[in-house]
Amino acid sequence: MTESKKRxxxxxxxxxxxxxxxxxxxxxxxxxxxxxxxxPIDPTGEGTVRNLSxxxxxxPQEHEDFLVRMQRELVAAMAKPVEKRHWIMVIDIRKCIxxxxxxxxxxxxxxxxxxxxxxxVTTQEIGEFPNIQIRFVxxxxxxxxxxxxxxxxxxxxxxxxxxxxxxIDYDKCIGCRYCLNACPYGARTSDFGRYYSSDAxxxxxxxxxxxxxxxxxxxxxxxxxxYAKNWDRKDHSSPVGNARKCxxxxxxxxxxxxxxxxxxxxxxxxxxxxxxxPNSLVVELKTKNNVQTLIPHWGNQPQxxxxx
Numbered sequence: 001m002t003e004s005k006k007r008x009x010x011x012x013x014x015x016x017x018x019x020x021x022x023x024x025x026x027x028x029x030x031x032x033x034x035x036x037x038x039x040p041i042d043p044t045g046e047g048t049v050r051n052l053s054x055x056x057x058x059x060p061q062e063h064e065d066f067l068v069r070m071q072r073e074l075v076a077a078m079a080k081p082v083e084k085r086h087w088i089m090v091i092d093i094r095k096c097i098x099x100x101x102x103x104x105x106x107x108x109x110x111x112x113x114x115x116x117x118x119x120x121v122t123t124q125e126i127g128e129f130p131n132i133q134i135r136f137v138x139x140x141x142x143x144x145x146x147x148x149x150x151x152x153x154x155x156x157x158x159x160x161x162x163x164x165x166x167x168i169d170y171d172k173c174i175g176c177r178y179c180l181n182a183c184p185y186g187a188r189t190s191d192f193g194r195y196y197s198s199d200a201x202x203x204x205x206x207x208x209x210x211x212x213x214x215x216x217x218x219x220x221x222x223x224x225x226x227y228a229k230n231w232d233r234k235d236h237s238s239p240v241g242n243a244r245k246c247x248x249x250x251x252x253x254x255x256x257x258x259x260x261x262x263x264x265x266x267x268x269x270x271x272x273x274x275x276x277x278p279n280s281l282v283v284e285l286k287t288k289n290n291v292q293t294l295i296p297h298w299g300n301q302p303q304x305x306x307x308x
Contacts, residue, residue, distance in 0.1 A: 040159040040169065048082035054256035067263065069281055070273055075256050077274035083162040086275040087248055089259075090285045091138055092307040095269035098123065098136035105264030109249065111224040113233070114194045118246035119261050120186075138270065140261065141166060141187040141246035142294065142302030149179035149188065158243070164275075164303055165248050170231065170238040179243050184298050193233065193240040195220045225251045248272070275303075 052075045060072060077085045098121060106112070106119040124135045143166050150158050150166065157172040158179055180188045197217055223232040226239075228251045233240050249259035257263075262272045273282035285291075291305040 040156055042082070042161050044083045044162055045081050049080065050078040050254060050256075052078055052256040066268060066271070066281065067258065070262065070271065071256065071258055073273050073277060073280045074253065074258060077277060077280075078253065078256065080276075084276060085163040087143070087164050087253075087303075088273065088275045088282055088286075089140065089143075089248070089304045090271040090282050090291065090307065091304065092269045092271070092285075092289075093135060093137055094307060095267040096121070096136040096138060097267045097269075098134070099266050101264045101266050102138055102261035102270060105260045106246070109224075109252075109260040110226055111222060112244075113191060113220075114196055114198070116189045116191050116244050118187075118244070137306070138261070139185060139187065139294070140304060141248075142185055142300065142304045143248065145301035145303060146299060148182045148184065148298070148300055152178040152182040154178065165250060166245075167227065167247055167250070168243060168245065170227075170242045173238075173242040175241040175243070177243060184295050184300065185302070188243045188245045191233075191239050191242055191244050193236050227251065228254055 054075050055068070055072050058068075077087075100121055103117065103119045103121055107117070110118065112118065119138060119140050122137045122139055124137060126133050126135055143160075143164055145160075145164070147158075147160060147166050150160060154176060155172055155174055157174070158166065158168045160166050175190065177190055180190060195217075197220065221232055221234065223230040225231075226247060231239055249257070249261075252259060259272055262270045271282050271285055273280040275283060275286075277283065285307065286305055289307045292308055293302045293305060296302075
């Protein structure tokens with residue numbers, strides 16, 4: 001069976017819906033069963049080791065910048081097989097100023113369309129008048145140890161990698177959005193194929209000078225590099241119609257770069273690293289501070305920790 005046949009694309013999903021309408025549920029079951037034969041298998045072992053040259057000629061300093069330290073620790077983690085890493089994120093909400101630089105940086109890095117956001121920042125009002133404070137809480141994907149989104153996917157298009165990152169196979173996703181409903185953190189959004197120039201002429205003046213409504217611009221068709229692949233959304237192809245979410249910028253990790261939200265954080269409130277490294281900055285922050293997770297009673301065991 002070829003790789004293309006293993007994927008349940010949108011045409012097959014529409015076909016499945018038609019079969020249901022015709023009362024032939026047996027045909028639907030056959031299509032879904034065929035997709036379930038393909039279990040997501042991530043490579044492990046020495047083949048996943050990345051010997052990166054980043055910072056190779058720069059000696060460690062006693063009080064070097066946090067970003068440099070994290071990048072150095074990232075290079076060390078990538079030199080281990082993938083199953084020996086465990087990526088986590090620590091966010092110090094005492095430092096977050098609500099500038100949304102992480103949100104915008106993520107949109108630019110992953111070329112996200114309207115309605116798709118990987119790194120929202122929520123605003124919370126705490127206290128009672130007149131003693132009121134505003135608190136900002138960045139909310140990426142939590143990359144849970146027990147992700148509820150994975151369990152509900154009917155075609156196994158989402159799973160947890162050996163390094164702890166929850167990922168999505170855009171070519172396998174059928175856009176049912178079960179995972180969007182299952183995620184208690186609202187970390188997933190759906191790509192409806194829109195562009196920032198869509199409906200741009202709505203409300204504009206009439207006549208010969210009216211802008212061309214719905215015309216897309218060339219930069220909107222530049223492919224992004226999520227999961228180290230090229231996705232251009234051309235002709236409503238993947239990831240249009242798919243569930244989308246934060247993936248800790250896996251394509252950047254592969255070349256020794258920190259996630260974009262970490263590097264763009266003005267307040268230095270976001271930290272990223274390998275929890276399996278006992279000397280890493282993220283482990284130090286977890287052990288020395290009062291860290292909490294969001295909605296712990298759901299039992300998802302999120303791997304994004306907050307210093308409060």
